[in-house]
Amino acid sequence: MASPAWCWSPRLNVAKFRNLADGEIGFCEGVNVLTGANAQGKTSVLEALYVAATSHSFRTSRSLEAIAHGASEALISAEIKQRAEDLGTALKCVLTPKGRSLLVDDKKPKTIENYVRICPVLVLQPNQSLPVDGPPARRKLIDRLVLWDPSNQGYLRALSDYRHALLQRREILRTRGPRGSDLDAFEDILASQSEQIWRCRQPGVAHFCAFFPEQIALLSGGSMTCEVRHRRRPESNDDLRTLLRERREVDARMQRTSIGAHLDDLEFRTPLGLASVNCSQGQLRILELAARFTERHWLEKHERSAILLLDDATGILDAHHLAKLAELLVSHRGQVLLSTTEMHAAFARAADRLFVVDAGRVKIAH
Numbered sequence: 001m002a003s004p005a006w007c008w009s010p011r012l013n014v015a016k017f018r019n020l021a022d023g024e025i026g027f028c029e030g031v032n033v034l035t036g037a038n039a040q041g042k043t044s045v046l047e048a049l050y051v052a053a054t055s056h057s058f059r060t061s062r063s064l065e066a067i068a069h070g071a072s073e074a075l076i077s078a079e080i081k082q083r084a085e086d087l088g089t090a091l092k093c094v095l096t097p098k099g100r101s102l103l104v105d106d107k108k109p110k111t112i113e114n115y116v117r118i119c120p121v122l123v124l125q126p127n128q129s130l131p132v133d134g135p136p137a138r139r140k141l142i143d144r145l146v147l148w149d150p151s152n153q154g155y156l157r158a159l160s161d162y163r164h165a166l167l168q169r170r171e172i173l174r175t176r177g178p179r180g181s182d183l184d185a186f187e188d189i190l191a192s193q194s195e196q197i198w199r200c201r202q203p204g205v206a207h208f209c210a211f212f213p214e215q216i217a218l219l220s221g222g223s224m225t226c227e228v229r230h231r232r233r234p235e236s237n238d239d240l241r242t243l244l245r246e247r248r249e250v251d252a253r254m255q256r257t258s259i260g261a262h263l264d265d266l267e268f269r270t271p272l273g274l275a276s277v278n279c280s281q282g283q284l285r286i287l288e289l290a291a292r293f294t295e296r297h298w299l300e301k302h303e304r305s306a307i308l309l310l311d312d313a314t315g316i317l318d319a320h321h322l323a324k325l326a327e328l329l330v331s332h333r334g335q336v337l338l339s340t341t342e343m344h345a346a347f348a349r350a351a352d353r354l355f356v357v358d359a360g361r362v363k364i365a366h
């Protein structure tokens with residue numbers, strides 16, 4: 001089957017990144033499987049591609065940790081090419097101990113948002129689990145869903161104005177108490193920006209809630225069900241300005257704002273109850289995979305493709321679920337980079353290109 005026209009094809013160049021040998025790695029447009037023993041550099045390869053596409057690592061917020069020991073900076077560049085077109089885009093990210101610098105086709109991007117929208121990558125990490133990782137991890141997912149929707153250009157600005165007003169309100173409550181004179185002004189901003197934030201979030205979250213159960217059914221072969229609900233506070237259409245005013249006393253005592261868009265959340269439920277307390281580790285992994293596939297589905301709705309980075313995706317799954325995952329990757333025909341220590345038969349069959357990672361060197365096995 002032909003790859004979709006919007007499939008990206010990256011060529012990755014790394015220098016002085018983690019334990020990886022300097023040089024070029026050429027991925028194919030389908031399923032790329034990286035195999036090798038522990039501590040050889042498999043996750044580092046996925047991480048390098050993630051850095052090239054997003055400017056930050058999924059493993060650390062400190063760029064120094066990702067620079068090869070003894071080096072002063074790391075350079076990662078990826079050539080991104082849309083399948084049907086000849087013109088490619090070159091993304092370049094230099095990490096220094098103090099931060100990073102970015103180039104798109106040798107020019108500085110106007111904003112970081114412009115940079116990360118170019119090449120969507122979705123990563124699955126072995127220790128990640130949306131139901132148990134807490135609300136901030138789930139809100140990051142919500143933010144990404146908005147980011148992938150090109151009609152939502154004002155979202156980051158609204159979030160930043162909202163956060164600023166949140167800090168100001170907390171500070172006034174802390175220093176001057178619930179009768180602070182300018183609380184009204186900041187609560188007005190919180191209410192109007194909350195409305196704007198929810199408006200931006202609504203389409204992506206609705207799509208996620210609708211398509212997630214379908215992805216769970218596909219990955220589990222029908223043996224598992226899980227629903228997602230968007231939990232907004234307030235849940236009803238009550239006026240946020242009024243609610244904020246009513247809660248001043250209690251919020252001053254608790255030193256927080258107990259209602260608003262910053263408390264948005266997703267709730268994952270199986271027929272037995274909350275997924276966080278009822279799912280086995282294997283089921284949590286299926287759930288996490290389903291979340292990435294649902295996100296990818298949302299991108300495709302906007303005619304964008306995403307590179308899936310599945311780090312050690314196979315570790316905890318049984319043969320039945322591995323076969324389902326391999327089937328889904330093959331039928332989808334998007335670009336995937338999957339790392340595994342054990343080469344399972346299902347992935348040997350699914351792999352369009354197989355790499356062996358050994359002491360930081362990445363070699364094509366077939």
Ligand SMILES: Nc1ncnc2c1ncn2[C@@H]1O[C@H](COP(=O)(O)OP(=O)(O)OP(=O)(O)O)[C@@H](O)[C@H]1O
Pocket residue numbers: 017018019036037038039040041042043044045064065066067068069312341357
């Ligand atoms: N900044 C760095 N410079 C040099 N080497 C590093 C740096 N950071 C980590 N390493 C080393 O890189 C090696 C590869 O790590 P990586 O996490 O990529 O391995 P892996 O192949 O994914 O292993 P596993 O199968 O255990 O997940 C490790 O030995 C690690 O200690």
Ligand SMILES: [Mg+2]
Pocket residue numbers: 042043044311312
């Ligand atoms: Mg690893």
